[in-house]
Amino acid sequence: MSGPALEIEAVHKTFTLHAQGGVTLPVLRGVSLAVAPGECVVLADPSGAGKSTLLRAIYGNYVPQAGRILVRHDDRVVDLVGASPRLVLDVRRRTVGYVSQFLRVVPRVPVVEVVAEPLRATGVPHPEARDRARAILDRLRIPARLWPLSPVTFSGGEQQRVNVARVFVVAYPVLLLDEPTASLDAEARGLVVDLIDEARGRGTAVLGTVHDAAVRARLATRVQTLSDSVAA
Protein backbone atom coordinates (compact mmCIF):
# COMPACT_ATOMS: atom_id res chain seq x y z
CA MET A 1 0.00 0.00 0.00
CA SER A 2 1.91 2.99 -1.21
CA GLY A 3 0.96 6.06 -3.17
CA PRO A 4 -2.16 8.19 -2.83
CA ALA A 5 -5.68 6.72 -2.74
CA LEU A 6 -6.88 9.77 -4.66
CA GLU A 7 -4.88 12.00 -6.95
CA ILE A 8 -6.21 14.96 -8.89
CA GLU A 9 -4.11 16.35 -11.71
CA ALA A 10 -4.76 19.71 -13.36
CA VAL A 11 -8.54 19.39 -13.36
CA HIS A 12 -10.45 22.07 -15.24
CA LYS A 13 -14.17 22.60 -14.98
CA THR A 14 -16.12 25.31 -16.77
CA PHE A 15 -19.90 25.48 -16.92
CA THR A 16 -21.45 26.64 -20.19
CA LEU A 17 -25.01 27.93 -19.83
CA HIS A 18 -26.51 27.48 -23.28
CA ALA A 19 -29.90 28.88 -22.31
CA GLN A 20 -28.26 32.09 -21.08
CA GLY A 21 -26.45 33.13 -24.21
CA GLY A 22 -23.69 30.57 -23.79
CA VAL A 23 -22.22 32.29 -20.72
CA THR A 24 -19.22 30.37 -19.44
CA LEU A 25 -18.32 30.06 -15.77
CA PRO A 26 -14.81 28.76 -15.20
CA VAL A 27 -14.78 27.21 -11.71
CA LEU A 28 -11.78 24.90 -11.51
CA ARG A 29 -8.64 26.00 -13.34
CA GLY A 30 -6.05 23.33 -13.10
CA VAL A 31 -6.60 21.94 -9.61
CA SER A 32 -4.12 19.32 -8.43
CA LEU A 33 -3.95 17.55 -5.09
CA ALA A 34 -3.41 14.12 -3.62
CA VAL A 35 -4.82 12.34 -0.58
CA ALA A 36 -2.99 9.41 0.96
CA PRO A 37 -4.67 6.59 2.90
CA GLY A 38 -5.33 7.74 6.46
CA GLU A 39 -5.15 11.43 5.56
CA CYS A 40 -7.94 13.95 5.98
CA VAL A 41 -7.46 16.89 3.64
CA VAL A 42 -9.84 19.77 4.24
CA LEU A 43 -10.40 22.43 1.58
CA ALA A 44 -10.53 25.82 3.24
CA ASP A 45 -11.54 28.21 0.47
CA PRO A 46 -14.42 30.67 0.90
CA SER A 47 -17.89 29.84 -0.45
CA GLY A 48 -18.14 29.86 -4.22
CA ALA A 49 -14.51 28.91 -4.81
CA GLY A 50 -15.46 25.54 -6.27
CA LYS A 51 -14.94 23.13 -3.38
CA SER A 52 -18.24 21.34 -3.91
CA THR A 53 -17.66 21.37 -7.65
CA LEU A 54 -14.37 19.56 -7.14
CA LEU A 55 -15.97 16.94 -4.89
CA ARG A 56 -18.75 16.41 -7.42
CA ALA A 57 -16.26 16.12 -10.27
CA ILE A 58 -14.38 13.45 -8.32
CA TYR A 59 -17.64 11.58 -7.73
CA GLY A 60 -18.42 11.68 -11.46
CA ASN A 61 -21.41 13.92 -10.96
CA TYR A 62 -19.82 16.81 -12.90
CA VAL A 63 -17.83 16.42 -16.10
CA PRO A 64 -14.40 18.09 -16.09
CA GLN A 65 -13.07 19.43 -19.40
CA ALA A 66 -9.48 18.46 -18.72
CA GLY A 67 -7.22 16.79 -16.21
CA ARG A 68 -7.08 13.42 -14.52
CA ILE A 69 -8.85 12.09 -11.44
CA LEU A 70 -6.98 8.98 -10.35
CA VAL A 71 -8.53 6.67 -7.79
CA ARG A 72 -7.11 3.44 -6.46
CA HIS A 73 -9.90 0.99 -7.18
CA ASP A 74 -9.22 -2.57 -5.99
CA ASP A 75 -5.59 -3.10 -6.89
CA ARG A 76 -5.41 -0.78 -9.87
CA VAL A 77 -5.54 2.95 -10.47
CA VAL A 78 -8.39 4.23 -12.63
CA ASP A 79 -8.88 7.67 -14.22
CA LEU A 80 -12.45 8.83 -13.71
CA VAL A 81 -12.22 11.65 -16.26
CA GLY A 82 -13.85 10.24 -19.37
CA ALA A 83 -14.47 6.88 -17.66
CA SER A 84 -17.46 4.80 -18.73
CA PRO A 85 -20.59 5.19 -16.58
CA ARG A 86 -20.23 1.52 -15.73
CA LEU A 87 -16.77 2.03 -14.23
CA VAL A 88 -17.87 5.15 -12.34
CA LEU A 89 -20.80 3.20 -10.85
CA ASP A 90 -18.49 0.40 -9.78
CA VAL A 91 -16.10 2.90 -8.16
CA ARG A 92 -19.06 4.49 -6.35
CA ARG A 93 -20.34 1.13 -5.22
CA ARG A 94 -17.12 -0.05 -3.65
CA THR A 95 -14.44 2.61 -3.42
CA VAL A 96 -15.67 6.20 -3.13
CA GLY A 97 -18.35 7.38 -0.71
CA TYR A 98 -19.78 10.90 -0.92
CA VAL A 99 -21.69 12.76 1.78
CA SER A 100 -23.55 15.58 0.05
CA GLN A 101 -25.46 18.40 1.64
CA PHE A 102 -28.75 17.06 0.31
CA LEU A 103 -30.67 13.89 0.94
CA ARG A 104 -32.38 12.54 -2.16
CA VAL A 105 -34.47 9.40 -1.65
CA VAL A 106 -37.47 7.57 -3.05
CA PRO A 107 -40.49 8.86 -1.16
CA ARG A 108 -41.96 6.50 1.43
CA VAL A 109 -38.90 4.27 1.76
CA PRO A 110 -38.08 3.72 5.47
CA VAL A 111 -34.85 5.24 6.70
CA VAL A 112 -33.46 1.83 7.66
CA GLU A 113 -33.78 0.70 4.04
CA VAL A 114 -32.30 3.97 2.74
CA VAL A 115 -29.23 3.32 4.86
CA ALA A 116 -29.09 -0.42 4.09
CA GLU A 117 -29.24 0.12 0.34
CA PRO A 118 -25.57 1.02 -0.32
CA LEU A 119 -24.53 -2.09 1.60
CA ARG A 120 -26.91 -4.28 -0.38
CA ALA A 121 -25.39 -2.84 -3.55
CA THR A 122 -22.05 -4.24 -2.45
CA GLY A 123 -23.61 -7.69 -2.14
CA VAL A 124 -24.34 -7.80 1.61
CA PRO A 125 -27.48 -9.89 2.24
CA HIS A 126 -30.58 -7.92 3.17
CA PRO A 127 -30.92 -9.00 6.83
CA GLU A 128 -27.27 -8.24 7.60
CA ALA A 129 -27.45 -4.93 5.71
CA ARG A 130 -30.50 -3.98 7.77
CA ASP A 131 -28.74 -4.90 11.03
CA ARG A 132 -25.73 -2.81 10.15
CA ALA A 133 -27.98 0.06 9.10
CA ARG A 134 -29.72 -0.07 12.48
CA ALA A 135 -26.36 -0.10 14.26
CA ILE A 136 -25.10 3.03 12.52
CA LEU A 137 -28.44 4.84 12.91
CA ASP A 138 -28.30 4.03 16.59
CA ARG A 139 -24.76 5.27 16.78
CA LEU A 140 -25.79 8.55 15.15
CA ARG A 141 -28.62 8.82 17.69
CA ILE A 142 -31.47 8.56 15.21
CA PRO A 143 -34.19 7.26 17.55
CA ALA A 144 -35.47 3.76 16.75
CA ARG A 145 -39.04 5.03 16.46
CA LEU A 146 -37.97 6.92 13.32
CA TRP A 147 -36.38 3.92 11.57
CA PRO A 148 -39.57 2.67 9.91
CA LEU A 149 -40.33 6.18 8.58
CA SER A 150 -39.25 7.90 5.40
CA PRO A 151 -36.56 10.51 6.09
CA VAL A 152 -38.36 13.00 3.82
CA THR A 153 -40.13 14.55 6.80
CA PHE A 154 -37.07 14.55 9.10
CA SER A 155 -35.48 17.75 10.38
CA GLY A 156 -32.41 19.13 8.62
CA GLY A 157 -30.08 17.74 11.27
CA GLU A 158 -31.70 14.30 11.16
CA GLN A 159 -31.52 14.20 7.36
CA GLN A 160 -27.87 15.14 7.52
CA ARG A 161 -27.19 12.28 9.94
CA VAL A 162 -29.03 9.89 7.59
CA ASN A 163 -26.77 11.14 4.80
CA VAL A 164 -23.74 10.40 6.94
CA ALA A 165 -25.13 7.00 8.00
CA ARG A 166 -25.73 5.74 4.48
CA VAL A 167 -22.14 6.50 3.55
CA PHE A 168 -20.38 5.34 6.72
CA VAL A 169 -22.33 2.08 6.78
CA VAL A 170 -19.99 0.97 3.99
CA ALA A 171 -16.23 1.06 4.65
CA TYR A 172 -15.23 2.95 1.50
CA PRO A 173 -11.47 3.46 1.06
CA VAL A 174 -12.06 7.04 -0.16
CA LEU A 175 -14.54 9.51 1.35
CA LEU A 176 -15.68 12.84 -0.06
CA LEU A 177 -17.41 14.91 2.60
CA ASP A 178 -19.23 18.11 1.68
CA GLU A 179 -19.90 19.89 4.98
CA PRO A 180 -20.67 16.67 6.84
CA THR A 181 -21.26 18.47 10.13
CA ALA A 182 -23.23 21.47 8.91
CA SER A 183 -26.69 21.74 10.48
CA LEU A 184 -25.70 19.37 13.30
CA ASP A 185 -25.77 20.20 16.99
CA ALA A 186 -22.63 19.82 19.11
CA GLU A 187 -23.42 16.27 20.20
CA ALA A 188 -24.15 15.01 16.66
CA ARG A 189 -21.08 16.86 15.38
CA GLY A 190 -18.96 14.92 17.85
CA LEU A 191 -20.46 11.60 16.71
CA VAL A 192 -19.69 12.38 13.06
CA VAL A 193 -16.17 13.54 13.89
CA ASP A 194 -15.57 10.23 15.69
CA LEU A 195 -16.80 8.27 12.67
CA ILE A 196 -14.45 10.19 10.39
CA ASP A 197 -11.52 9.63 12.74
CA GLU A 198 -12.27 5.91 12.90
CA ALA A 199 -12.44 5.67 9.12
CA ARG A 200 -9.09 7.44 8.88
CA GLY A 201 -7.67 5.01 11.41
CA ARG A 202 -8.67 2.18 9.07
CA GLY A 203 -6.70 3.85 6.29
CA THR A 204 -9.50 5.69 4.55
CA ALA A 205 -8.46 8.73 2.52
CA VAL A 206 -10.75 11.68 3.31
CA LEU A 207 -11.22 14.87 1.29
CA GLY A 208 -13.76 17.35 2.51
CA THR A 209 -15.02 20.81 3.19
CA VAL A 210 -15.74 22.03 6.70
CA HIS A 211 -16.62 25.64 7.43
CA ASP A 212 -16.63 25.34 11.21
CA ALA A 213 -13.10 26.29 12.25
CA ALA A 214 -13.07 24.14 15.40
CA VAL A 215 -14.26 21.02 13.59
CA ARG A 216 -11.79 21.68 10.80
CA ALA A 217 -8.89 21.97 13.21
CA ARG A 218 -10.02 18.78 14.92
CA LEU A 219 -10.39 16.74 11.70
CA ALA A 220 -7.82 17.92 9.21
CA THR A 221 -4.45 16.28 8.92
CA ARG A 222 -3.80 18.87 6.21
CA VAL A 223 -5.62 22.05 5.23
CA GLN A 224 -5.37 23.14 1.63
CA THR A 225 -6.97 25.72 -0.64
CA LEU A 226 -7.85 25.30 -4.26
CA SER A 227 -5.61 28.23 -5.13
CA ASP A 228 -2.63 26.52 -3.37
CA SER A 229 -3.34 23.44 -5.37
CA VAL A 230 -3.27 25.38 -8.64
CA ALA A 231 0.09 26.90 -7.77
CA ALA A 232 1.45 23.51 -6.74
Add this chain to the structure above:
Amino acid sequence: MSRVEERPLLGVRGLGKRYGAQTGCLDVGFDLWPGEVLGVVGESGSGKTTVLNCLSGRVAADAGRVEYAARDGRIVDVLGLDESARRRLLRSEWGIVHQNPRDGLRMGVTAGANVGERLMALGARHYGQIRGLALDWLAQVEIDLDRIDDLPETFSGGMLQRLQIARTLVTGPRLVLMDEPTGGLDVSVQARLLDLLRGLVAELDLSAVIVTHDLAVARLLAHRLIVMRGGEAVESGLTDQVLDDPQHPYTQLLVSSVLHP
Protein backbone atom coordinates in the same frame (compact mmCIF):
# COMPACT_ATOMS: atom_id res chain seq x y z
CA MET B 1 -21.80 -6.10 -6.96
CA SER B 2 -18.38 -6.68 -8.37
CA ARG B 3 -19.25 -7.91 -11.77
CA VAL B 4 -16.78 -8.69 -14.46
CA GLU B 5 -19.07 -9.65 -17.34
CA GLU B 6 -17.20 -8.69 -20.43
CA ARG B 7 -20.21 -8.70 -22.65
CA PRO B 8 -23.24 -6.43 -22.64
CA LEU B 9 -26.63 -8.08 -22.40
CA LEU B 10 -27.93 -5.92 -25.19
CA GLY B 11 -25.97 -4.09 -27.87
CA VAL B 12 -27.84 -1.61 -30.06
CA ARG B 13 -26.20 0.05 -33.07
CA GLY B 14 -27.53 2.52 -35.62
CA LEU B 15 -31.18 1.85 -34.82
CA GLY B 16 -33.45 3.76 -37.20
CA LYS B 17 -37.12 3.97 -38.08
CA ARG B 18 -38.98 6.31 -40.39
CA TYR B 19 -42.73 6.76 -40.57
CA GLY B 20 -43.03 8.07 -44.14
CA ALA B 21 -41.38 11.48 -44.09
CA GLN B 22 -41.29 11.52 -40.28
CA THR B 23 -38.26 10.35 -38.34
CA GLY B 24 -39.18 7.89 -35.61
CA CYS B 25 -35.62 7.40 -34.46
CA LEU B 26 -32.27 7.84 -36.13
CA ASP B 27 -28.92 6.18 -35.48
CA VAL B 28 -29.61 5.30 -31.85
CA GLY B 29 -26.99 3.13 -30.18
CA PHE B 30 -26.18 1.92 -26.68
CA ASP B 31 -24.96 -1.04 -24.66
CA LEU B 32 -26.93 -2.38 -21.71
CA TRP B 33 -24.95 -4.36 -19.15
CA PRO B 34 -26.32 -7.03 -16.82
CA GLY B 35 -28.01 -5.48 -13.79
CA GLU B 36 -28.14 -2.07 -15.40
CA VAL B 37 -31.19 0.17 -15.80
CA LEU B 38 -31.10 2.53 -18.76
CA GLY B 39 -33.54 5.43 -18.85
CA VAL B 40 -34.60 6.89 -22.19
CA VAL B 41 -35.93 10.39 -21.62
CA GLY B 42 -37.32 13.11 -23.84
CA GLU B 43 -40.53 14.90 -24.64
CA SER B 44 -43.50 13.54 -26.58
CA GLY B 45 -42.48 12.80 -30.15
CA SER B 46 -38.78 12.54 -29.31
CA GLY B 47 -38.69 8.93 -30.48
CA LYS B 48 -38.19 7.27 -27.13
CA THR B 49 -41.14 4.91 -27.44
CA THR B 50 -40.16 4.14 -31.03
CA VAL B 51 -36.79 2.92 -29.74
CA LEU B 52 -38.51 0.64 -27.24
CA ASN B 53 -40.96 -0.65 -29.83
CA CYS B 54 -38.15 -1.38 -32.28
CA LEU B 55 -36.39 -3.41 -29.59
CA SER B 56 -39.48 -5.45 -28.76
CA GLY B 57 -40.34 -5.90 -32.42
CA ARG B 58 -43.70 -4.19 -32.06
CA VAL B 59 -42.43 -1.80 -34.72
CA ALA B 60 -40.10 -3.02 -37.49
CA ALA B 61 -36.84 -1.03 -37.51
CA ASP B 62 -35.56 0.14 -40.93
CA ALA B 63 -31.93 0.22 -39.92
CA GLY B 64 -29.51 -0.94 -37.29
CA ARG B 65 -28.52 -4.00 -35.40
CA VAL B 66 -29.62 -5.31 -32.00
CA GLU B 67 -27.63 -8.09 -30.39
CA TYR B 68 -28.84 -9.89 -27.29
CA ALA B 69 -26.70 -12.27 -25.23
CA ALA B 70 -29.16 -15.07 -24.47
CA ARG B 71 -29.25 -17.24 -21.35
CA ASP B 72 -27.60 -20.11 -23.20
CA GLY B 73 -24.71 -17.89 -24.28
CA ARG B 74 -25.79 -17.43 -27.89
CA ILE B 75 -25.77 -13.97 -29.42
CA VAL B 76 -29.19 -13.35 -30.90
CA ASP B 77 -29.65 -10.98 -33.85
CA VAL B 78 -32.92 -9.59 -32.52
CA LEU B 79 -34.02 -7.62 -35.59
CA GLY B 80 -33.39 -10.66 -37.78
CA LEU B 81 -35.66 -13.01 -35.80
CA ASP B 82 -38.74 -14.43 -37.44
CA GLU B 83 -42.06 -13.89 -35.70
CA SER B 84 -42.16 -17.15 -33.78
CA ALA B 85 -38.56 -16.86 -32.55
CA ARG B 86 -39.28 -13.28 -31.49
CA ARG B 87 -42.35 -14.37 -29.55
CA ARG B 88 -40.35 -17.12 -27.90
CA LEU B 89 -37.69 -14.61 -26.81
CA LEU B 90 -40.33 -12.23 -25.44
CA ARG B 91 -41.97 -15.06 -23.55
CA SER B 92 -38.89 -16.70 -22.07
CA GLU B 93 -36.18 -14.06 -21.57
CA TRP B 94 -37.71 -10.61 -21.94
CA GLY B 95 -40.61 -8.89 -20.27
CA ILE B 96 -42.57 -5.85 -21.36
CA VAL B 97 -44.39 -3.44 -19.08
CA HIS B 98 -46.77 -1.24 -21.05
CA GLN B 99 -47.77 2.25 -20.04
CA ASN B 100 -51.40 1.19 -20.08
CA PRO B 101 -51.64 -1.99 -18.01
CA ARG B 102 -54.65 -3.05 -20.08
CA ASP B 103 -52.25 -3.59 -23.00
CA GLY B 104 -50.23 -6.07 -20.97
CA LEU B 105 -53.01 -7.84 -19.08
CA ARG B 106 -55.88 -10.06 -20.09
CA MET B 107 -58.85 -8.27 -18.66
CA GLY B 108 -61.21 -11.24 -19.04
CA VAL B 109 -59.38 -13.61 -16.68
CA THR B 110 -58.63 -13.37 -12.95
CA ALA B 111 -55.59 -11.73 -11.40
CA GLY B 112 -54.19 -15.14 -10.51
CA ALA B 113 -54.69 -16.43 -14.03
CA ASN B 114 -52.97 -13.35 -15.45
CA VAL B 115 -49.87 -14.23 -13.49
CA GLY B 116 -50.19 -17.99 -13.91
CA GLU B 117 -50.74 -18.14 -17.66
CA ARG B 118 -47.31 -16.70 -18.43
CA LEU B 119 -45.87 -19.65 -16.51
CA MET B 120 -48.08 -22.09 -18.36
CA ALA B 121 -46.92 -20.61 -21.65
CA LEU B 122 -43.45 -21.69 -20.58
CA GLY B 123 -44.62 -25.24 -19.88
CA ALA B 124 -45.60 -25.16 -16.18
CA ARG B 125 -48.46 -27.62 -15.63
CA HIS B 126 -48.72 -28.22 -11.88
CA TYR B 127 -51.77 -26.24 -10.76
CA GLY B 128 -50.74 -26.01 -7.10
CA GLN B 129 -47.27 -24.71 -7.95
CA ILE B 130 -48.61 -22.20 -10.45
CA ARG B 131 -51.12 -20.88 -7.94
CA GLY B 132 -48.43 -20.78 -5.26
CA LEU B 133 -46.15 -18.72 -7.46
CA ALA B 134 -49.01 -16.44 -8.46
CA LEU B 135 -49.73 -15.83 -4.77
CA ASP B 136 -46.04 -15.12 -4.13
CA TRP B 137 -45.99 -12.54 -6.88
CA LEU B 138 -49.21 -10.86 -5.86
CA ALA B 139 -47.66 -10.49 -2.41
CA GLN B 140 -44.43 -9.11 -3.88
CA VAL B 141 -46.35 -6.40 -5.71
CA GLU B 142 -48.45 -5.76 -2.61
CA ILE B 143 -51.82 -6.92 -3.93
CA ASP B 144 -54.09 -8.42 -1.24
CA LEU B 145 -54.07 -12.17 -1.64
CA ASP B 146 -57.83 -12.42 -1.32
CA ARG B 147 -58.04 -10.59 -4.66
CA ILE B 148 -56.41 -13.49 -6.56
CA ASP B 149 -59.71 -14.70 -8.01
CA ASP B 150 -61.00 -11.22 -8.90
CA LEU B 151 -61.06 -9.84 -12.42
CA PRO B 152 -58.61 -7.00 -13.16
CA GLU B 153 -61.63 -4.83 -14.08
CA THR B 154 -62.25 -4.43 -10.36
CA PHE B 155 -58.71 -3.12 -9.70
CA SER B 156 -57.57 0.50 -9.41
CA GLY B 157 -55.02 1.93 -11.89
CA GLY B 158 -52.14 1.44 -9.48
CA MET B 159 -53.16 -2.14 -8.74
CA LEU B 160 -53.48 -2.91 -12.45
CA GLN B 161 -49.96 -1.64 -13.04
CA ARG B 162 -48.64 -3.75 -10.17
CA LEU B 163 -50.50 -6.77 -11.53
CA GLN B 164 -48.94 -6.21 -14.93
CA ILE B 165 -45.52 -6.09 -13.28
CA ALA B 166 -46.21 -9.38 -11.47
CA ARG B 167 -47.34 -10.97 -14.74
CA THR B 168 -44.19 -9.75 -16.44
CA LEU B 169 -41.70 -10.74 -13.75
CA VAL B 170 -43.13 -14.13 -12.72
CA THR B 171 -41.25 -15.88 -15.52
CA GLY B 172 -37.91 -14.46 -14.39
CA PRO B 173 -37.05 -12.34 -17.44
CA ARG B 174 -33.47 -11.12 -17.77
CA LEU B 175 -34.40 -7.95 -19.63
CA VAL B 176 -37.45 -5.82 -19.03
CA LEU B 177 -38.65 -3.05 -21.33
CA MET B 178 -40.89 -0.50 -19.64
CA ASP B 179 -42.82 2.31 -21.29
CA GLU B 180 -43.76 5.08 -18.83
CA PRO B 181 -44.38 2.55 -16.04
CA THR B 182 -45.61 5.23 -13.64
CA GLY B 183 -47.44 7.34 -16.22
CA GLY B 184 -51.11 7.99 -15.63
CA LEU B 185 -50.94 7.12 -11.93
CA ASP B 186 -51.66 9.37 -8.97
CA VAL B 187 -48.50 10.71 -7.40
CA SER B 188 -48.95 8.79 -4.16
CA VAL B 189 -49.38 5.56 -6.14
CA GLN B 190 -46.39 6.47 -8.29
CA ALA B 191 -44.12 6.70 -5.26
CA ARG B 192 -45.15 3.26 -4.08
CA LEU B 193 -44.66 1.78 -7.53
CA LEU B 194 -41.26 3.45 -7.90
CA ASP B 195 -40.14 1.98 -4.62
CA LEU B 196 -41.42 -1.43 -5.66
CA LEU B 197 -39.75 -1.31 -9.08
CA ARG B 198 -36.47 -0.17 -7.62
CA GLY B 199 -36.49 -2.95 -5.06
CA LEU B 200 -37.39 -5.63 -7.61
CA VAL B 201 -34.80 -4.50 -10.13
CA ALA B 202 -32.08 -4.64 -7.48
CA GLU B 203 -33.33 -7.85 -5.85
CA LEU B 204 -33.70 -9.80 -9.09
CA ASP B 205 -30.63 -8.23 -10.70
CA LEU B 206 -32.73 -7.29 -13.72
CA SER B 207 -31.58 -5.28 -16.66
CA ALA B 208 -34.13 -2.79 -17.90
CA VAL B 209 -34.77 -0.10 -20.44
CA ILE B 210 -37.24 2.42 -19.08
CA VAL B 211 -38.83 5.07 -21.26
CA THR B 212 -40.12 8.05 -19.35
CA HIS B 213 -40.72 11.75 -19.82
CA ASP B 214 -40.44 12.23 -16.06
CA LEU B 215 -36.91 13.19 -15.08
CA ALA B 216 -37.59 12.55 -11.39
CA VAL B 217 -38.63 8.99 -12.18
CA ALA B 218 -35.53 8.59 -14.34
CA ARG B 219 -33.31 9.86 -11.54
CA LEU B 220 -34.66 7.35 -9.08
CA LEU B 221 -34.75 4.30 -11.33
CA ALA B 222 -32.05 4.56 -13.98
CA HIS B 223 -28.29 4.14 -13.69
CA ARG B 224 -27.72 5.75 -17.06
CA LEU B 225 -29.71 8.04 -19.31
CA ILE B 226 -30.14 8.68 -22.98
CA VAL B 227 -31.74 12.02 -23.81
CA MET B 228 -33.68 12.04 -27.08
CA ARG B 229 -34.90 14.86 -29.27
CA GLY B 230 -36.33 14.64 -32.77
CA GLY B 231 -35.54 10.94 -32.97
CA GLU B 232 -31.87 11.34 -32.08
CA ALA B 233 -29.95 10.71 -28.89
CA VAL B 234 -28.45 14.12 -28.07
CA GLU B 235 -26.74 13.16 -24.83
CA SER B 236 -26.04 10.11 -22.72
CA GLY B 237 -24.24 9.37 -19.51
CA LEU B 238 -24.56 8.58 -15.84
CA THR B 239 -28.05 9.60 -14.68
CA ASP B 240 -27.06 12.11 -12.00
CA GLN B 241 -24.35 13.55 -14.24
CA VAL B 242 -26.76 14.13 -17.14
CA LEU B 243 -29.30 15.75 -14.80
CA ASP B 244 -26.88 17.78 -12.64
CA ASP B 245 -24.32 18.77 -15.28
CA PRO B 246 -26.12 18.50 -18.63
CA GLN B 247 -23.83 19.24 -21.56
CA HIS B 248 -26.18 19.55 -24.52
CA PRO B 249 -28.24 22.75 -24.85
CA TYR B 250 -31.45 20.72 -25.19
CA THR B 251 -30.73 18.69 -22.03
CA GLN B 252 -30.00 21.93 -20.17
CA LEU B 253 -33.34 23.30 -21.31
CA LEU B 254 -35.15 20.11 -20.34
CA VAL B 255 -33.58 19.94 -16.88
CA SER B 256 -34.05 23.64 -16.16
CA SER B 257 -37.72 23.48 -17.16
CA VAL B 258 -38.70 20.99 -14.44
CA LEU B 259 -40.73 22.39 -11.59
CA HIS B 260 -39.52 21.52 -8.11
CA PRO B 261 -42.40 21.47 -5.65
